[in-house]
Amino acid sequence: MGNADLKKALRKWIKILGLEDWEISIRWVEVAGGDENAAAAVVRNNEAKTAEIGVSHGAMGDTDLIDACVCHECVHVALGPLSGAIEQVCEDAIDHDRTRKLATSVLESAEESVVCGLERALVDHCG
Ligand SMILES: [Zn+2]
Numbered sequence: 001m002g003n004a005d006l007k008k009a010l011r012k013w014i015k016i017l018g019l020e021d022w023e024i025s026i027r028w029v030e031v032a033g034g035d036e037n038a039a040a041a042v043v044r045n046n047e048a049k050t051a052e053i054g055v056s057h058g059a060m061g062d063t064d065l066i067d068a069c070v071c072h073e074c075v076h077v078a079l080g081p082l083s084g085a086i087e088q089v090c091e092d093a094i095d096h097d098r099t100r101k102l103a104t105s106v107l108e109s110a111e112e113s114v115v116c117g118l119e120r121a122l123v124d125h126c127g
Helices: 004-017 063-093 097-126
Strands: 023-029 040-045 050-056
Touching (some): 004 023, 004 050, 050 063, 063 097
Parallel strands (some): 023 050
Antiparallel strands (some): 040 050
């Protein structure tokens, strides 16, 4: 199966989320983000405004799952500048290694729960 489903979903969510100023690529991957249980993952670069989304092979043919995954990763992209700024503050303001790691992991799980909530709302209303 080709990339048509991925590209179509990506175009849709870029438009809905207003991410036209980002350069976002998308492809099928064996394991998304190094996590066997993840359906998709994204690597983003806030300065360059580039992102690479990987969607796990397991989602192939399931257009609803593909749509939800691409929505989810695009919301991560939309939140990139905010997360990046908070990460930078943590890095600059916290000298203590373990405290910085803890702050980063709290930030990551907070972002994940916000992204999951927005994904559900967006897929329900724009899916
Ligand atoms: Zn996520």
